[in-house]
Every structure is written in structure tokens, then in C-alpha cells.
Amino acid sequence: MSSPPSSVDRDGTQGRSPVLAALSVSVLTVLFAGLWLTLVGPTDPGSWIIGVPAVIAAVWARQRLAPAPGRGLSLLGALRFLPVFLIESFKGGIDVARRVLGTRLRVEPGLLTYRLSLDSRAARVFFVDLVSLLPGTLSADLQGDTLVVHALDCRVDAAPELLRLERHVARVFRERLPEQGAPTP
Amino acid sequence: MVALHWLAAALILAGLLFFVAGTVGLLRLPDALSRLHALTKADNLGLFLVALGLLVANPEPFFALKLLLIWLLVMAAAATGAHLIAKRAVRGDGEDAP
Amino acid sequence: MTNLLLAFDLLLSLTLVGLAAAALTSREPRRAVILFIAFGLLLALVWARLRAPDVALAEAAIGAGLAGALMLAAARRAARGARGPGGSESSAGQD
Amino acid sequence: MSELLAIPALILLLTLGAGLVRVVIGPTPTDRLMAAQLTGTTGIATLLVLAPVLRAPALVDVALVFALLAAVAAAAFTRQRRSAEEP
Known part of the structure; x- marks a missing residue:
């Protein structure tokens, strides 16, 4: 604040x-x-x-x-994010295990790019780390606003999932994403 | 009491399954970046389940806190490490030549 | 129970010896260092198995962590020095 | 119960050994470092299940140090690229 x-x-x-x-x-x-x-x-x-x-x-x-404090963390946002994170990381582990333990490897690895709208440094680092823990995606490179994501199965579109995740992170870090209106004072 | 022990055993077994999956992925997957997937996700989940199983077998608050700390550290290290390693691979550093 | 632990010990020792041999015989310094880090972690497991958690702590922190990081840096510097500092091909290829 | 935990410890050690194959065969340094990281995580799990078997609760602290140092190797491995970027 x-x-x-x-x-x-x-x-x-x-x-x-x-x-x-x-x-x-x-x-x-x-x-x-x-x-x-x-x-x-x-x-x-x-x-x-x-x-x-x-x-x-x-x-x-x-x-x-410590780096400059942002707008602080939202406890409510974090509490709302925690179950989502646990479920998603479960899904991530199960997804990898299923793909790998089958008799035929079902992977179609590929790279895709994603434009970050998050603003503060801490929120970005948090997001980049999260992407690697959630199903099917692995953050590979960050150049400016562009995040290169490695997908285990590039036949599935990962962008909506990433956008949902970014919304959650923005709520935890009390940020407003551009399409949701102007930043709070 | 007996039920709790079975629950603990089941959780630890499930955790082991994910560790095995992580290693199988490391050996089977075709390229370096895909192998990183197996590492970060399967192993974190495996460690979580094993730790949870041990906690069910031995429910103590400070033990729980310590396990939580370990899990958080491993998660942060795995995610950050995976990103750093992937960045090198994507940027195609010359030393990755065999 | 004792048989299980015996199997555990045997497997641990065999892996350790195998790792040591691999680290010693590898020609490439960076490969040797990474093998050495893995060796240090396993050695810490051995100390833990011998119920010496304090020694295991020191081995993990100093042997695998600190020495590993230092040797990684040294191996890199040695590799760079061997190919000539600022050489056009090496500095572009060697990140 | 706690004696039976030697079984998971054995299985974890087996997966650890299998993962080390990747360290030896490579083919790239990236693969080797990755596999060394796996050693860290699996080692932590091994220590955690070994603690009740050996009745040595301090092994949990060793696992904590493993976790702390898991990032160091990866950071040391990639830190050098920056020093080379700015010659």
C-alpha cells in the first residue's frame, strides 16, 4: 500500500x-x-x-x-489460492506419472510463448516458479515480458490455464491485471 | 490406530510410486526439457506424500512444521532450479554440445 | 528387518563405489564435478545410515554443497583457460 | 511399523541408483545436473523414512540441509553464464 x-x-x-x-x-x-x-x-x-x-x-x-515492498500480500487471496495450488500440483504429478509409466510415451514436447502482465518482481518470480510446478508446463526463459513455456504436450492449449494462474497470483500480490481495470491507488 | 497405520503405509506407497515415475521419466523421456518436467512435478508430489505418510504415523506438531519447511524448500529449489536449467538449454549454450 | 537393512547397505556401498569410479575415470572436469556432488550426497546418506547425523550434516553442507559449488566454478574456469581466454569460437560457444 | 519403513528406504535407494545412470550417460551437462538434483530430492525422502528405522530423529535435520543445498548446485551451475555474458 x-x-x-x-x-x-x-x-x-x-x-x-x-x-x-x-x-x-x-x-x-x-x-x-x-x-x-x-x-x-x-x-x-x-x-x-x-x-x-x-x-x-x-x-x-x-x-x-529486502527489495522494495509492493502492495503487500493479500491473506485472503493466498488462502483462496492454496487449495487451487495443491490440487493443481497433484494433477501435475499424476499427469507426468501417467504419461511416463504407460507402455507408449505420450508426449509431444514443444515451446510456446506467453505475455506476462504481472508487474512487480516478486509476483513474477512467484509466477515463473508456479508454472514449473503445475501440470504440463515448465517455464523455460523470461525475456522482458515474454515467458517461454515448455509444454509436455503442445497439442493442448496451455494459455487459458496460464491466464487463470496469473489471475490468482495477481490477487495474492494485490495487483490488477490490465483487462480488469486500472491499478488501485 | 491400525487404520492410521494403513493410511500412512498407503500414503508412503503412493509417494514411492511418484518417485519411481520421476526416475522412469528421467530415463525414458526424449529430451532434456521434458526430463525436467518429470523431475519437478513427480518428485515434489512424491516427497509430499511420503512426508504426509510419516506425519500420519507420527503426529507431532513440530515434526509437522519441520516437514513443511523441508517441502517448501524443496519446492522452491526444484522450481527455481528447473527454470535456471531450462533457460540454459533453451538459449542453446554451446557447452551443451556433448 | 536386518536383511532389509543389509540389502540397503550393500546397495548403498555398491552405488557409492560405482560413483567414485565414474568420477575418477571421467575425462571431462564438469562431468567429474557433478559426479562428485552426487557422490557427496550419497556419502552423507552413508553417515546417516551409520547414525552419525552430525557428520552427515557436515558432509552434505561442506562436501556436496560448498566444495561442489567451488569445484564447479573451478572446472569452468579451467575449461575456459584451456581454450584460450577471449578466443572468438570459445567465448561465443561457451556461453 | 517403523521397521517396515526399511522397505521404502530400499526402494528409494533403488530409484536413486537408477537415476544416477542419467548422470553417467549424460548426454549433456544439463542432464547430468538435473539427475544430481534428483539425487537430492530422493535422498531427502530416504533420510526421512530412515529416521524412524534407525531411531535417529536428527536425520530430519540432515534432510533439511539437503533441501537447503538443493538449490546451490543449480545456482552455481547457471551463475557462471552471467559472468561470461559480461566479459
Whole structure:
């Protein structure tokens, strides 16, 4: 909600309010502390001698190295996307297994291109990774706005599937795709 | 209790099936990019099912968190690695000559 | 149970020896390095099987991860050096 | 139950060994690296099922390190292209 909508670059921190910054630091601290607890388990309180400095260092490094925050993540969008992702990645695995384990290989590999409308860097990286995990497609190259997708079966048109996926990602990253109207202020 | 064990066994077996499928794909598929498909998708699903089966056999919250962390890391690594490897192959780097 | 683990151990050792032989006899440095990385991962499995998780951790992190990445870079540099730096054919072909 | 997990461990090791064939025969470096990545994922699964068999829960941590390092090899492999792109 703080940086200009079209910022793909990394310098957008000047517009953040101190309240928001403090909030993000505390959320990060809780997250990293949870990560530490996951790693060492709850039975060893002495481990916090190492853990507290590690968590502080992690929060500092994250604040220092993090790219400009976009419009933040939409929790609702993420929750709505999670089941879709699980089902699709199941389908992806089953699809590959079926094609490969049959007596005759049923593949028709080929390349196709797809124009990305996603804006921010994080959303793009997320999308590119997702494409590789979902059925039949593998993101092969990204040049500017053009994503080269390798399809295991190019007789099936993958574009509608990719568009649907991009909509979901846009919702998670609070972006508006061009055909859905102008960007929110 | 017994039912849970059967469920765990079934999940692990299903996971194994996907690992086998991934390896068969790696050996059978015709070109490098297609082999990447088998790797990223089948193996992630296989690991997910095996981890879920182990979790059903041994339901502990911190064990679950650790497994989740492993699965997320593997997924991120597989997807990013696949993209990087595919990019090299698509751009036709000369060193791919045998 | 013991028979199963015995089979596991035998298979692990055989694969390990096979990998080591393949890595040592390969003429191409990059191939040898990738075989070495796979060897390191399997060696970590051996340490895990011997119930030495700490050694397995170190082997995976240092042996396979760090040393593998360094050797990959070194193999690349050696290959580039061997064909002459900035040679027209090699720099275009060698990405 | 946990003793029976040695069976999946054995099967996983078999698929791992079969996948290593691809590392040896190649034909391109891309294929080799890909197969090495498979070693990582299958190794993680092997470690996870081995942990209850050997009653060594710390093996899960080893699997975690495997997962962390899975990306390193791929990144190291492809990072060099950038350094060559800008000579």
C-alpha cells in the first residue's frame, strides 16, 4: 500500500510510515522466532542463547536486503489460492506419472510463448516458479515480458490455464491485471 | 490406530510410486526439457506424500512444521532450479554440445 | 528387518563405489564435478545410515554443497583457460 | 511399523541408483545436473523414512540441509553464464 504501483525496481522504501515499519519488524521477528523454534524444537530453552541473536540478525538482514515492498500480500487471496495450488500440483504429478509409466510415451514436447502482465518482481518470480510446478508446463526463459513455456504436450492449449494462474497470483500480490481495470491507488 | 497405520503405509506407497515415475521419466523421456518436467512435478508430489505418510504415523506438531519447511524448500529449489536449467538449454549454450 | 537393512547397505556401498569410479575415470572436469556432488550426497546418506547425523550434516553442507559449488566454478574456469581466454569460437560457444 | 519403513528406504535407494545412470550417460551437462538434483530430492525422502528405522530423529535435520543445498548446485551451475555474458 505504500510504494508506487509500477515500481519494479528496489528503491521504494521512502514512502513507508513508521507505524507500518514497526509492524513489519514485529511480524518478521515473530516469523523468524517461529522458524528457530521449528528448527530446534520446544524442549530446549537454552538454545535461545544462540536463537535470540540469530533472530535479531535475520530481521536486520531482511530489512537491509529486502527489495522494495509492493502492495503487500493479500491473506485472503493466498488462502483462496492454496487449495487451487495443491490440487493443481497433484494433477501435475499424476499427469507426468501417467504419461511416463504407460507402455507408449505420450508426449509431444514443444515451446510456446506467453505475455506476462504481472508487474512487480516478486509476483513474477512467484509466477515463473508456479508454472514449473503445475501440470504440463515448465517455464523455460523470461525475456522482458515474454515467458517461454515448455509444454509436455503442445497439442493442448496451455494459455487459458496460464491466464487463470496469473489471475490468482495477481490477487495474492494485490495487483490488477490490465483487462480488469486500472491499478488501485 | 491400525487404520492410521494403513493410511500412512498407503500414503508412503503412493509417494514411492511418484518417485519411481520421476526416475522412469528421467530415463525414458526424449529430451532434456521434458526430463525436467518429470523431475519437478513427480518428485515434489512424491516427497509430499511420503512426508504426509510419516506425519500420519507420527503426529507431532513440530515434526509437522519441520516437514513443511523441508517441502517448501524443496519446492522452491526444484522450481527455481528447473527454470535456471531450462533457460540454459533453451538459449542453446554451446557447452551443451556433448 | 536386518536383511532389509543389509540389502540397503550393500546397495548403498555398491552405488557409492560405482560413483567414485565414474568420477575418477571421467575425462571431462564438469562431468567429474557433478559426479562428485552426487557422490557427496550419497556419502552423507552413508553417515546417516551409520547414525552419525552430525557428520552427515557436515558432509552434505561442506562436501556436496560448498566444495561442489567451488569445484564447479573451478572446472569452468579451467575449461575456459584451456581454450584460450577471449578466443572468438570459445567465448561465443561457451556461453 | 517403523521397521517396515526399511522397505521404502530400499526402494528409494533403488530409484536413486537408477537415476544416477542419467548422470553417467549424460548426454549433456544439463542432464547430468538435473539427475544430481534428483539425487537430492530422493535422498531427502530416504533420510526421512530412515529416521524412524534407525531411531535417529536428527536425520530430519540432515534432510533439511539437503533441501537447503538443493538449490546451490543449480545456482552455481547457471551463475557462471552471467559472468561470461559480461566479459
